[in-house]
Amino acid sequence: xxxxxxxxxxxxxxxxxxxxxxxxxxxxxxxxxxxxxxxxxxxxx
Numbered sequence: 001x002x003x004x005x006x007x008x009x010x011x012x013x014x015x016x017x018x019x020x021x022x023x024x025x026x027x028x029x030x031x032x033x034x035x036x037x038x039x040x041x042x043x044x045x
Contacts, residue, residue: 002032004041 007025011018025033025040032043 003044004034005044007040007042010042 005013007018007021011021014021021030021042022040024030025035025042030042034041
C-alpha cells in the first residue's frame with residue numbers, strides 16, 4: 001500500500017513553499033499526487 005504525506009510535510013522535507021507545491025500538484029507535475037478531502041497527498045518514495 002502506498003504511503004502519502006501532506007503538502008506541508010513534503011514542503012518541509014523538500015525545502016519549498018507549500019503553496020508552490022500545491023500549484024505543482026494541480027498542474028500534474030508531482031507523479032502520484034492526489035487530492036483527498038480538499039488536501040493534496042504526495043506519495044513518499
